[in-house]
Amino acid sequence: xxxxSAITELAPHFGDRLSQxxxxxxxxxxxxxxxxxxxxxAVIWPHSTEEVALVARTCNEHGCPxxxxxxxxxxxxxxxxxxxxxxxxxxxxxxVLAVHSEDMDVVVQPGIQRIRLNEELRETGLFFPVDPGAxxxxxxxxxxxxxxxxxxxxxxMREAVLALEVVLADGRVIRTGSRAxxxxxxxxxxxxxxxxxxxxxxxxxxxxxxxxxxxxxxAATCAFEAMEDAVNTVIxxxxxGVPIARIELLDALSIKGFNGHAGYDMPELPTxxxxxxxxxxxxxEQSETVGVIAEEHRGRGFxxxxxxxxxxxxxxxxxxxxxxxxxxRPGAKGYVTDVCVPISRLAEAxxxxxxxxxxxxxxxxxxxxxxxxxxxxxLLIDPDDPAERSEAERVGARISExxxxxxxTVTGEHGVGLGKRKFMEAEHGEAWAVMGEIKRxxxxxxxxxxxxxxxxx
Amino acid sequence: xxxxSAITELAPHFGDRLSQxxxxxxxxxxxxxxxxxxxxxAVIWPHSTEEVALVARTCNEHGCPxxxxxxxxxxxxxxxxxxxxxxxxxxxxxxVLAVHSEDMDVVVQPGIQRIRLNEELRETGLFFPVDPGAxxxxxxxxxxxxxxxxxxxxxxMREAVLALEVVLADGRVIRTGSRAxxxxxxxxxxxxxxxxxxxxxxxxxxxxxxxxxxxxxxAATCAFEAMEDAVNTVIxxxxxGVPIARIELLDALSIKGFNGHAGYDMPELPTxxxxxxxxxxxxxEQSETVGVIAEEHRGRGFxxxxxxxxxxxxxxxxxxxxxxxxxxRPGAKGYVTDVCVPISRLAEAxxxxxxxxxxxxxxxxxxxxxxxxxxxxxLLIDPDDPAERSEAERVGARISExxxxxxxTVTGEHGVGLGKRKFMEAEHGEAWAVMGEIKRxxxxxxxxxxxxxxxxx
Numbered sequence: 001x002x003x004x005s006a007i008t009e010l011a012p013h014f015g016d017r018l019s020q021x022x023x024x025x026x027x028x029x030x031x032x033x034x035x036x037x038x039x040x041x042a043v044i045w046p047h048s049t050e051e052v053a054l055v056a057r058t059c060n061e062h063g064c065p066x067x068x069x070x071x072x073x074x075x076x077x078x079x080x081x082x083x084x085x086x087x088x089x090x091x092x093x094x095x096v097l098a099v100h101s102e103d104m105d106v107v108v109q110p111g112i113q114r115i116r117l118n119e120e121l122r123e124t125g126l127f128f129p130v131d132p133g134a135x136x137x138x139x140x141x142x143x144x145x146x147x148x149x150x151x152x153x154x155x156x157m158r159e160a161v162l163a164l165e166v167v168l169a170d171g172r173v174i175r176t177g178s179r180a181x182x183x184x185x186x187x188x189x190x191x192x193x194x195x196x197x198x199x200x201x202x203x204x205x206x207x208x209x210x211x212x213x214x215x216x217x218x219a220a221t222c223a224f225e226a227m228e229d230a231v232n233t234v235i236x237x238x239x240x241g242v243p244i245a246r247i248e249l250l251d252a253l254s255i256k257g258f259n260g261h262a263g264y265d266m267p268e269l270p271t272x273x274x275x276x277x278x279x280x281x282x283x284x285e286q287s288e289t290v291g292v293i294a295e296e297h298r299g300r301g302f303x304x305x306x307x308x309x310x311x312x313x314x315x316x317x318x319x320x321x322x323x324x325x326x327x328x329r330p331g332a333k334g335y336v337t338d339v340c341v342p343i344s345r346l347a348e349a350x351x352x353x354x355x356x357x358x359x360x361x362x363x364x365x366x367x368x369x370x371x372x373x374x375x376x377x378x379l380l381i382d383p384d385d386p387a388e389r390s391e392a393e394r395v396g397a398r399i400s401e402x403x404x405x406x407x408x409t410v411t412g413e414h415g416v417g418l419g420k421r422k423f424m425e426a427e428h429g430e431a432w433a434v435m436g437e438i439k440r441x442x443x444x445x446x447x448x449x450x451x452x453x454x455x456x457x
Numbered sequence: 458x459x460x461x462s463a464i465t466e467l468a469p470h471f472g473d474r475l476s477q478x479x480x481x482x483x484x485x486x487x488x489x490x491x492x493x494x495x496x497x498x499a500v501i502w503p504h505s506t507e508e509v510a511l512v513a514r515t516c517n518e519h520g521c522p523x524x525x526x527x528x529x530x531x532x533x534x535x536x537x538x539x540x541x542x543x544x545x546x547x548x549x550x551x552x553v554l555a556v557h558s559e560d561m562d563v564v565v566q567p568g569i570q571r572i573r574l575n576e577e578l579r580e581t582g583l584f585f586p587v588d589p590g591a592x593x594x595x596x597x598x599x600x601x602x603x604x605x606x607x608x609x610x611x612x613x614m615r616e617a618v619l620a621l622e623v624v625l626a627d628g629r630v631i632r633t634g635s636r637a638x639x640x641x642x643x644x645x646x647x648x649x650x651x652x653x654x655x656x657x658x659x660x661x662x663x664x665x666x667x668x669x670x671x672x673x674x675x676a677a678t679c680a681f682e683a684m685e686d687a688v689n690t691v692i693x694x695x696x697x698g699v700p701i702a703r704i705e706l707l708d709a710l711s712i713k714g715f716n717g718h719a720g721y722d723m724p725e726l727p728t729x730x731x732x733x734x735x736x737x738x739x740x741x742e743q744s745e746t747v748g749v750i751a752e753e754h755r756g757r758g759f760x761x762x763x764x765x766x767x768x769x770x771x772x773x774x775x776x777x778x779x780x781x782x783x784x785x786r787p788g789a790k791g792y793v794t795d796v797c798v799p800i801s802r803l804a805e806a807x808x809x810x811x812x813x814x815x816x817x818x819x820x821x822x823x824x825x826x827x828x829x830x831x832x833x834x835x836l837l838i839d840p841d842d843p844a845e846r847s848e849a850e851r852v853g854a855r856i857s858e859x860x861x862x863x864x865x866t867v868t869g870e871h872g873v874g875l876g877k878r879k880f881m882e883a884e885h886g887e888a889w890a891v892m893g894e895i896k897r898x899x900x901x902x903x904x905x906x907x908x909x910x911x912x913x914x
Contacts (some may be wrong), residue, residue, distance in 0.1 A: 102801035133467055145641040156639050158648075174888040180797040181829045182613050184602040185884055186873055186910050187892045191615075191648035212698035239528060239559060241669035279739055293662055340637040344559035372638045410639035416643055427642055431631040434899070435644045441898040442891070446506035452644050452699070 003085055006064035008043045010055060017092075028069055031322055032134070033321070034333045034383045034392075035077030035418050037430050040087035042196040047181035049165060049173055049204040055088060055170030056202060057396070059335050059447050067449050070140030071113060075130075075322075076417025078197050080146060080452040086306065088202065090139055096120050097205065104180055104210045110139020110203050121244040122189045126210040130156035132413065133319050139203045144415035145195030149318065152238070152371030153245045153277070155212060156413065161194050163200040165205035169443040179207055191439075197277035198433055200442045206269055214277035217245075218287055219311045219320060227354065228298040230270040231347045231352075234370045236293045238343055242286050244371065246275035248318060253365035254325060261324030262317035269302075271319055274302075275311075325378040329405040334378035335392035338420075339403035340412030343373045349406055353399055360395050362388070374412030391428060401426065416453045424453070460542055463521035464499045467512060467543075469861070473501040474549075485526055485536070489591070489779070491790045491840045492875050497524065497544035500836040504549055506622060506630055506661040510857045512545060513659060514628030516904050524906050527597030528699060530589075532793050533874025535654050536602060537909040545659065546705055547596055553577050554662065562619060562636055567596020567660050568855075583667040586611035590776050596660045601872035602652030606775065609695070609828030610702045610734070611668060622662035624652065624899040638666055649895075652663030653843040654872055655906040657899045671734035673745055674702075676768045679751050679761035680726040684811065685707065686754040686803045687727040691827045693750045695800055699743050701828060704730035710822035711782060718781030719774035724757075727819060730826075731759075732768075755810075759847050777861065782822045782835040791835035792849035795877075796860035797869030800830045806863055807832060808858055817852050831869030858883065873910045881910070 011018050019025075020042045030037035046052045057182060059066050065085025072079055081087055094111035101124050101208040108117060115135045117128050130141060131148035135271040142144075147156035154160075162176035166189075188276050220288035224230040234247055244284070252268045258280055259266055272294070276286045291302060317324070326334050341349045350366070357364050357377070368375025379395060399422050400410040423430045436454040440446075469473050476482075476497045516523050516793025522542025529536055538544055551568035554774050558581045565574060569845070572592045574585050586604035587598060595605075599621070604613035604725045611617075620634035623646075628702040629635045633646035634674050649657055681687040691704055707715060709725045714725055746840035748759060774781070798806045807823070814821050814834070836852060837844040857867040857880050867880040881889045897903075 017655065018614070064502045078721075100799065100801065102692070104696070105799075111896065126585055139632045146638075147639055147641075153638060158639070166890070172887055175886060176888050178800040178866050178884075180814055180831075180860075180862055181617070181800070181868050182602075182604055182608060182797055182831065182867040184604075184795075184868045184870050184872040185654070185866045185877065185891070186881060187657070187895060188602075188652055189643045189888055189891060195645055199780055212696075217890060235559070237560070239669075265467065279742060281742055285736060285738055289563075340639055342557065342560040342562075342710040343638070344557065344638040374637075374639065389508070403637075407635055408637040409635050409642045412637065412639050413641050415641040420642065422644060427635075429632060431633050431646055432643070434625070434646060437898050438895060441894050 001017045002063040003041050006059050007061035007086070009058050012043065013054060014044055019043050028072070028089065029235050031072050031074040031079050033075045033077060033082055033419070034335050034381065038080050038082050040081040041084045043089050043129040044086045045092045047087045049167065050206050052088065053085065053173055054168045055169040056167050056169055057132065058084060059213050060170050060445055063445055064375060065447050065450050066202065068143065068339035070111065070137030071134065071260055073134030073136050074144060074417060075414045076244055076419040077355055078415055078452065079419065080418040082099065082418065090137060093273045099124060101126060103179060104170045106209050106210055107205065108138055109205060110137060110329050112138050113142065113296055114138060121210065126215050127213050128208055129211055130157055130160050130374060133322050138206055139209070142194050142203055143197050144208055145255060145413070147369065147413040149248055150248045150368060150369040151369060152247060153243060157194055158191060158414060160209050161190055161206055162209050163192050163207035164193055164203055166193055167204055168201050169445065169448050177207070194278065195415070197417065197452050199439055199453050200448065214279045216283040217275065217311065219305040221266065221271055221273050222302050223267050223271045224297065224299050227270045227350060228347055231301065231350055231370065233272060233299060235296045235343050235346060237290050240289060240369055242289055243278070244274065244286060244290065245277040246273065247371040248273040249368040249370040249375065251366040253328065253363070254321060254367050256323040258317060258321060259397045261320065261327045264317065273314070312416055321367050322378065326380065328365060329363055329380040331382065332380040333383045334395060335381050336414065337377045337396050337399045339399055339408055339413045339420035340372060341403050341406045341408030344372060345408065346373050349402060352402060355379065356395055356398050360391060361397065362391055372412065373408065418452065421453065459520040460498050463519035464543070466515050466807045468503065470511060473503055478502050485529070485546065488529050488531040488536050489621040490532040490534060490876070491792050491838065492537055495537050495539050497538040498541050500546050502546045502549045504623065509545065509624045509659055509661050510628040510630055510813050512543065513624050513626055516543060517627050517902055520902055520904060522904050522907050525600065525659050527568065527594030530593050531593030531597065531601060531874060532871045533876040535872055535874040535909060538852055539874065539875065547594060547914060556581060557636065558583060559866050560636060562664055563667055564662065564664050565595055567594060569595050570694065571595060571598065578667065582670050584670050585665055586668055587614055587617050588776065591602060595663055597663070599651050599660055600654050600665055604826065604868070604870040606703045606705055606826060608826060609704060610700060615648060617666050618647055618663055619666050620664035621647050621650055621660055623650055623658035624661055625658050626902065626905050634668065641830050654874065654909050656896055656907065658911050673737045673740040673769065674732065674734050675740050676732045676771060677763040678723065678728055678730050680724050680728045680757050681725060681754065681755045681756050683806055683809060683900065684727045686756065687729055688807055688827065690729060690751045690756060692800050693804060694747050695828055697746060700735070701731065701743060701747065702734040702806065703730065704813060704828040705730040706825040706827040706832065708783065708823040710820065711778060711824050714781040714785045714822055715774060718777065718784045721774065730771070778824050779835065783837065785822060786820055788839065788848045789837040790840045792838050792853060793833045793871065794853050794856045795868045795871040796856055796865055797829060797831035798860050798863045798865030802828050802863040802865070803827060806859060809859060810834065813852055813855050817848060819848055829869065830865065878910065892907055
């Protein structure tokens with residue numbers, strides 16, 4: 001069989017860095033969401049671009065699927081090898097290769113995780129701002145075009161990645177982009193590979209844009225009696241052009257999970273988590289402006305989190321919200337939605353979603369990167385109960401279809417993976433077919449993470 | 458012949474909006490640079506996406522080249538129909554289709570020019586920040602991934618374009634992206650078409666990101682005795698993270714042209730043109746910070762341009778620098794270079810370039826969007842003198858090769874067109890071949906602006 005022959009050919013090159021042990025394969029057969037697991041036939045831990053190219057060349061010859069693996073924290077089944085094959089685990093390619101402080105960029109291998117990257121940057125006065133909930137790998141974050149709580153200020157992986165090294169399906173190694181801040185030199189291949197979820201090529205090196213650690217930082221929470229007031233506070237803040245660093249919304253149910261999981265005691269009300277960054281004067285100006293807006297919308301006033309340790313505790317708890325939400329129903333899995341709409345439609349999108357949920361038996365806490373118009377519901381289901389699964393699918397589909405109708409997207413940051421592919425035609429129309437044409441050009445044998453993003457395979 | 462049969466088939470559909478008159482064809486046979494003209498066989502002025510699709514379908518059947526046309530202000534020969542065919546002139550598709558003030562975006566047709574777009578936005582409190590020297594069309598700016606003086610703060614067309622409608626070579630119409638601020642829904646086709654110079658598809662509609670008109674604006678100039686001091690002032694300003702809106706460098710020769718062309722009387726020294734935007738307090742803080750940096754580098758102090766009319770006059774004159782430079786040698790054409798390097802290499806790139814110029818008989822004023830690491834030389838040549846042409850090519854090649862060696866790009870904002878294609882292999886290596894593969898997939902008959910960007914055709 002083609003997969004077996006690829007593994008047989010690769011085995012002598014990798015020694016104990018190729019494993020077919022059941023436990024190892026099980027580890028690489030699922031991500032953190034509700035999707036049905038499927039095991040790879042083997043797992044390989046490469047150490048170099050050359051080794052990745054060898055795997056690609058060999059697998060391409062034998063028609064053996066390759067699924068790149070970072071930390072397995074994706075939420076749409078991206079890393080599940082639905083057609084078997086090789087899971088290419090990048091945890092041993094996790095180095096910082098070069099820090100260019102003067103140019104505010106860094107060159108890394110794909111396996112490095114975001115928290116360690118920032119630890120390694122600590123002495124430089126620079127930081128990397130993209131912060132999905134999980135401590136994901138940078139390669140995986142680029143592959144899924146991840147964002148997080150700071151995207152409203154600093155952008156997503158789309159803005160953060162300046163250049164890439166990519167191994168193509170046939171083993172060719174290309175470099176895209178450069179360390180220059182802008183370029184008009186041909187097609188933007190960097191942006192094509194960012195968000196391609198391992199279906200167009202395998203990322204083996206990334207050059208990332210960094211930002212200066214701000215002189216002053218201030219964080220606060222602000223509770224509202226009504227969801228609509230919280231949302232309108234966000235909309236006005238964005239429309240005023242306040243360069244807010246973070247503006248996150250948690251509904252009452254999420255706050256309940258947050259309190260229980262992280263040991264807080266906040267009122268169980270829709271609550272904004274805010275962070276202001278800049279000079280001392282800039283932070284004072286921003287927080288005053290937003291304070292006035294919140295007051296006009298009956299916000300209960302800012303609860304300041306002034307000391308750095310308190311702030312870190314708050315945001316670290318916020319990053320664990322997915323686990324906090326799941327704790328609301330022990331044993332449940334979160335079926336997570338991820339829509340993003342133009343900000344003028346955000347209130348409508350959230351309020352209509354709440355009506356859907358009122359009419360559903362499911363518990364579904366909400367959390368949102370609302371400054372971008374992006375919010376998530378975690379529909380808490382027993383993944384083994386087909387009725388709950390299908391109810392989650394029904395509600396999820398309504399939310400996704402609404403986002404498309406409101407001029408938005410079914411996925412703001414989690415990616416397509418297995419879960420969102422069914423909406424691609426509705427969202428993209430004929431452009432989805434064009435994505436398929438590009439895929440077949442770069443991966444004619446369909447070995448790169450088959451079954452994801454594009455039509456067919 | 459294939460071109461003739463396409464024109465014959467299209468003629469009845471377009472009436473007097475299809476012209477084969479010599480004078481019209483001559484107008485569409487060149488851009489503003491030194492490249493050798495070549496006339497299209499016909500010019501068509503479409504009024505709708507459907508008409509563009511008809512042209513594409515027909516030309517694809519007959520193998521007739523199509524070159525989209527905005528204002529003809531490109532600088533690398535992009536609009537020259539090197540294989541003849543049809544020049545598709547978008548000047549009659551120039552409407553603002555929708556302004557979404559709450560979402561800070563606008564939907565436009567490709568033919569609208571940047572100055573009129575901003576005039577139409579005046580009442581909204583919003584503006585579109587991308588400002589190349591020419592009053593270019595928005596479609597052309599997207600096609601060449603243009604930028605300008607504000608890119609250091611607001612980004613380039615790469616950041617400005619949220620969504621597109623594109624007619625493909627075979628006449629299919631696709632929509633890419635959405636009005637949501639971020640998305641992880643598949644391949645970023647928007648970014649693939651931005652910068653593709655009409656070689657992958659024909660842009661028929663654009664959704665653009667807008668920004669709020671700042672509360673306070675302050676502009677200044679600052680002269681330096683030595684180029685290196687000016688450049689180091691820029692580098693430190695960027696590294697300090699000052700959110701400066703504009704920071705432009707003109708060398709002594711450019712100032713001379715500027716003075717003569719625009720009626721100023723500035724000292725003929727390397728000079729920075731700066732603009733600060735934000736709140737009153739923010740502008741004061743930024744200008745104080747940059748003032749201290751400039752002083753440390755022996756800047757002569759800020760000459761403030763405080764009244765809006767004075768500011769507009771200054772920036773409008775700055776936008777005409779290409780013409781001002783050409784006035785230094787009446788009858789000459791500017792052979793313009795466009796390299797962009799990591800900012801840490803900017804001083805090196807400029808100083809070594811000056812050594813090249815000292816050793817050359819050519820006059821070549823310098824101007825730069827130096828906050829991005831991007832600068833231009835206008836090598837002023839008599840385009841009919843083969844010796845001067847080849848000297849310009851020699852010096853231009855040295856500058857381009859140096860940029861690649863320093864980790865940069867041969868074109869920061871003008872695009873590839875005819876002039877920079879010869880450097881694509883050196884800059885991109887195997888990735889250039891990948892661009893060609895994508896081109897052949899989307900345009901298998903090679904009718905879309907043939908002879909540009911990719912290998913072959």
